Amino acid sequence: MFEQLINGLTQGSIYALLALGFTIIFGVLRMVTFAHGEVFMVGAYSGFVVFTHLQDSLVLAIVAAVVTTFLLGALMEIVAFRRLRDAPHFSSLLVTIGFSVVLTQLALLIFGAEVEAIPMRQIEGLAFSEIRIGEVYVSYLQLSVLGVAILIMAATFLFFKYSRLGTAIRATAQDHEAAMAMGVDVNRIFTVTFAFGSMMGGIAGVLIGFYYNLFYPTMGVMLGLKAFSAAVIGGLASMPGAIVAGLMIGVVEVFSVDFVNSSFRHLIAFVFMFAILLIRPQGLFGSGQLRGARGD
Amino acid sequence: MISTGRHMITRRHIMSAISGGVFVIAASLSPQMATAQETVKFGVSLPITGDMAEYGSFIRNGIELAIEQANADGGVDGKKIELVVEDSRSDPREAVLVAERFVANDEILLEIGDFTSSASMAAAPVYEAAGMAQIAPTASHPDYSGLGNNMVRVMAMQQAESQFLARWAAQDMGKAKIATIYVNNDWGVQANAAFVEEAKAQGVEVLTEEGITPGEKDFAAVVTKIKNMEPDAVFIAAQYAEMGAILGQSRRARLQTQFFNSGAPQSPELLELAGSAAEGIAAAALYFADNTDPVSRAFTEAYVAKHDVKPNLFAALGYDAGLIAVTGARAAGGERSAVAPAIFKLSGFQGATGGFDYTVSRDPVKAYARTTVRDGAWVMFD
Numbered sequence: 001m002f003e004q005l006i007n008g009l010t011q012g013s014i015y016a017l018l019a020l021g022f023t024i025i026f027g028v029l030r031m032v033t034f035a036h037g038e039v040f041m042v043g044a045y046s047g048f049v050v051f052t053h054l055q056d057s058l059v060l061a062i063v064a065a066v067v068t069t070f071l072l073g074a075l076m077e078i079v080a081f082r083r084l085r086d087a088p089h090f091s092s093l094l095v096t097i098g099f100s101v102v103l104t105q106l107a108l109l110i111f112g113a114e115v116e117a118i119p120m121r122q123i124e125g126l127a128f129s130e131i132r133i134g135e136v137y138v139s140y141l142q143l144s145v146l147g148v149a150i151l152i153m154a155a156t157f158l159f160f161k162y163s164r165l166g167t168a169i170r171a172t173a174q175d176h177e178a179a180m181a182m183g184v185d186v187n188r189i190f191t192v193t194f195a196f197g198s199m200m201g202g203i204a205g206v207l208i209g210f211y212y213n214l215f216y217p218t219m220g221v222m223l224g225l226k227a228f229s230a231a232v233i234g235g236l237a238s239m240p241g242a243i244v245a246g247l248m249i250g251v252v253e254v255f256s257v258d259f260v261n262s263s264f265r266h267l268i269a270f271v272f273m274f275a276i277l278l279i280r281p282q283g284l285f286g287s288g289q290l291r292g293a294r295g296d
Numbered sequence: 297m298i299s300t301g302r303h304m305i306t307r308r309h310i311m312s313a314i315s316g317g318v319f320v321i322a323a324s325l326s327p328q329m330a331t332a333q334e335t336v337k338f339g340v341s342l343p344i345t346g347d348m349a350e351y352g353s354f355i356r357n358g359i360e361l362a363i364e365q366a367n368a369d370g371g372v373d374g375k376k377i378e379l380v381v382e383d384s385r386s387d388p389r390e391a392v393l394v395a396e397r398f399v400a401n402d403e404i405l406l407e408i409g410d411f412t413s414s415a416s417m418a419a420a421p422v423y424e425a426a427g428m429a430q431i432a433p434t435a436s437h438p439d440y441s442g443l444g445n446n447m448v449r450v451m452a453m454q455q456a457e458s459q460f461l462a463r464w465a466a467q468d469m470g471k472a473k474i475a476t477i478y479v480n481n482d483w484g485v486q487a488n489a490a491f492v493e494e495a496k497a498q499g500v501e502v503l504t505e506e507g508i509t510p511g512e513k514d515f516a517a518v519v520t521k522i523k524n525m526e527p528d529a530v531f532i533a534a535q536y537a538e539m540g541a542i543l544g545q546s547r548r549a550r551l552q553t554q555f556f557n558s559g560a561p562q563s564p565e566l567l568e569l570a571g572s573a574a575e576g577i578a579a580a581a582l583y584f585a586d587n588t589d590p591v592s593r594a595f596t597e598a599y600v601a602k603h604d605v606k607p608n609l610f611a612a613l614g615y616d617a618g619l620i621a622v623t624g625a626r627a628a629g630g631e632r633s634a635v636a637p638a639i640f641k642l643s644g645f646q647g648a649t650g651g652f653d654y655t656v657s658r659d660p661v662k663a664y665a666r667t668t669v670r671d672g673a674w675v676m677f678d
Binding site for chain 2: 003004007008010011105108112113114115117119120121124127128130137139141142212213214216218219222253254255257258261262263265266
């Protein structure tokens with residue numbers, strides 16, 4: 001039971017991290033990105049490349065994913081979304097789909113379609129180390145995933161609550177025209193926010209890549225979909241909502257395997273989400289308060 | 297939720313449109329087309345992109361090797377064979393579209409593909425209606441060969457392999473409580489059903505049958521569940537990507553038992569993915585790299601010379617499909633409808649995955665070898 005709970009929380013913390021990326025981007029830029037699952041994949045591959053070619057250090061792999069996906073997010077925002085700021089929502093949505101296709105195809109060209117894995121001799125120690133808690137063994141990687149995810153989430157909260165930049169981002173989210181009038185460089189805020197949200201996806205990617213030691217171009221598709229659903233369930237603009245919903249979906253999935261059958265895993269997860277939306281159409285933590293903040 | 301679904305469809309369409317476009321361009325730019333006047337065209341429908349793209353690329357390597365050798369050996373009636381490769385992503389819907397394009401193209405004599413039984417079976421009616429031979433390298437679903445007079449099976453039926461494994465587990469190893477994990481597609485469901493049926497007939501208690509979504513990589517929950525049931529053995533019907541992940545995660549969850557696998561025997565990739573977690577698994581092999589049979593050995597050597605890696609079962613089946621296609625084409629005199637009948641007159645065919653006789657049965661019966669992994673290599677189980 002305890003083991004399954006840890007399994008669920010691990011899986012859920014990845015959904016939560018990804019959902020947090022969706023939420024941060026939506027909260028400020030008021031746009032949904034369908035390239036998030038692919039940014040996740042880019043994060044995973046950058047960790048993989050650094051680990052296999054430079055130095056076998058999990059920390060360095062995470063740093064690589066952070067830097068790559070932050071820059072990738074900033075680049076996407078500056079190249080495409082900045083120009084589309086006043087265009088209809090569907091335009092930027094289409095561009096995110098375009099980015100997702102481009103990123104997947106690039107990965108396919110660079111790494112090929114084969115599932116890549118870090119050679120076992122390099123990762124064996126990391127992959128199969130475990131820690132004993134009472135009667136049960138928990139794997140070191142599982143704890144790392146959970147630990148890093150919690151750390152990142154906590155840091156995000158502190159950043160938004162206390163830092164100057166975080167405050168500026170929150171101000172922009174509330175009303176970007178008013179923020180501009182107060183001297184906030186809104187363009188810069190949008191870029192940083194998109195980059196920051198993408199970085200969350202990248203971190204989730206490198207964690208899950210190492211957790212399963214599997215890297216492949218389509219690795220972000222299903223996870224991206226689940227995480228987007230978690231963000232919606234959470235209320236789309238609510239950070240605590242995204243985290244709670246992500247963890248809940250992870251735990252529900254794991255227990256649907258344990259109590260029912262793994263065939264029903266995704267079915268039960270989506271029915272669960274559907275049920276929550278029926279009961280609370282605005283999402284778990286959605287207040288509707290942010291809606292219309294930018295007059296749309 | 298509704299809007300999410302819609303966007304997924306949009307994205308899928310865009311992806312297939314783009315990849316389709318790429319292949320059309322690639323095909324029209326290929327040098328053979330510009331230079332050789334006299335060619336015979338074989339359509340190849342395989343997953344080139346998507347989750348199953350890697351299997352498609354192995355099969356394609358095998359087919360290409362067979363075709364190169366045939367071209368060096370005079371081609372078909374003095375004409376060079378040219379492959380027209382289209383991406384189905386092994387999606388049954390895409391496979392049907394590819395089939396429609398192939399049968400509409402008068403220059404294409406026969407078709408090789410698809411990868412999954414599901415995709416091959418979805419496309420079969422299109423080929424059957426056009427009288428075009430559909431040579432499926434890997435379709436192992438029992439219903440496939442019965443779908444028409446032009447469906448050529450290269451792989452042995454899955455049932456035979458599953459039953460072989462079930463008897464091995466029950467009779468020879470005396471396993472009494474077995475759990476199963478299978479990929480939820482036509483092939484996996486069949487592989488699992490045949491195993492479970494034979495195991496029950498042998499008096500084995502089947503603890504649970506767990507289906508997994510194709511492409512899924514998180515198995516922590518399912519292996520933890522199975523561990524708590526304390527099985528004597530676990531049967532897994534999955535190709536190497538999922539199989540490797542299941543073995544690694546089983547090790548992490550401390551699930552220690554005898555694993556049986558269908559779908560990844562002899563795969564070097566499995567050894568890379570699972571490392572020491574693959575030690576001791578039991579698998580039945582149709583193709584094994586150290587086979588001393590002359591045809592099989594010649595294939596392995598030619599493949600290694602060309603690609604610098606050992607081939608796997610998928611490449612070997614692709615090669616055999618290529619050999620069968622060439623034989624059929626040479627006997628058909630350029631007539632589409634004559635290809636399949638010519639193939640079914642083949643007796644004593646020898647391929648990289650063994651010999652069989654289409655005159656005896658259109659479902660090849662092949663011999664299995666008992667194999668396992670020891671010290672990081674596939675060896676005979678003794």
